[in-house]
Amino acid sequence: MPEIEIVRTNRKSMSLKIGSGGKLIFRVPANTDDGTIRKILAKNSAWINKKSDELAKERQLFRAKEYVNGEGFPYLGAYYKLKVVGKQDLPIKFDRGFFISNKALPEARELIINWYKDAARLKIPERVRWYAQKRRLSFNKVNITDSRKRLASCSPSGNLNFSWRLIMAPLGVIDYAVVHELIHLVEKNHTKEFWAKIKLMLPDYEKHKDWLKKNGYLLDI
Numbered sequence: 136m137p138e139i140e141i142v143r144t145n146r147k148s149m150s151l152k153i154g155s156g157g158k159l160i161f162r163v164p165a166n167t168d169d170g171t172i173r174k175i176l177a178k179n180s181a182w183i184n185k186k187s188d189e190l191a192k193e194r195q196l197f198r199a200k201e202y203v204n205g206e207g208f209p210y211l212g213a214y215y216k217l218k219v220v221g222k223q224d225l226p227i228k229f230d231r232g233f234f235i236s237n238k239a240l241p242e243a244r245e246l247i248i249n250w251y252k253d254a255a256r257l258k259i260p261e262r263v264r265w266y267a268q269k270r271r272l273s274f275n276k277v278n279i280t281d282s283r284k285r286l287a288s289c290s291p292s293g294n295l296n297f298s299w300r301l302i303m304a305p306l307g308v309i310d311y312a313v314v315h316e317l318i319h320l321v322e323k324n325h326t327k328e329f330w331a332k333i334k335l336m337l338p339d340y341e342k343h344k345d346w347l348k349k350n351g352y353l354l355d356i
């Protein structure tokens with residue numbers, strides 16, 4: 136049985152979920168005894184094992200990078216291989232793979248990060264403009280940030296900020312982050328109206344929201 140965090144709450148119901156950070160969390164009423172918890176977990180062991188295998192597979196994909204030939208790097212939700220080549224005119228090139236010259240390999244991380252930043256600067260403002268136009272929302276500026284903790288945010292002056300790390304996520308997830316911040320221009324808080332407005336623009340936003348909650352912390356190299 137994989138590791139599960141038991142959280143005792145004031146609620147009357149129980150829930151078994153994947154929490155942020157990809158951990159399995161079992162919430163139970165405060166007075167639940169250990170025997171009952173064990174019994175319920177045993178009864179749900181098939182589901183728990185299946186989820187835990189899925190999480191392990193995802194973690195494997197996002198594991199710490201070694202910058203070696205053949206290693207996969209995410210871009211828009213797909214994986215592209217790092218290919219070390221003898222000689223090329225630029226230190227890094229992208230052509231359905233990240234081509235890096237042997238000589239530039241010690242700087243591979245910086246080169247790939249700079250490539251991600253450029254890609255984010257091209258792609259994310261374009262998505263912002265597209266969705267802003269659709270709903271006639273006006274924003275001030277789009278900034279591409281270096282933030283690891285906040286993948287997206289907006290400021291009272293109407294600036295929208297997105298971390299370059301978002302460019303690793305699937306396009307649907309990027310669009311969700313974009314629409315989320317755009318709607319904040321008209322709805323400050325996460326109210327019912329806020330989510331209803333998001334749903335109007337992205338009917339399947341919940342799927343992308345869940346993806347981000349589960350995998351957001353892994354968008355890094």
Ligand SMILES: [Zn+2]
Pocket residue numbers: 315319325
């Ligand atoms: Zn928000």
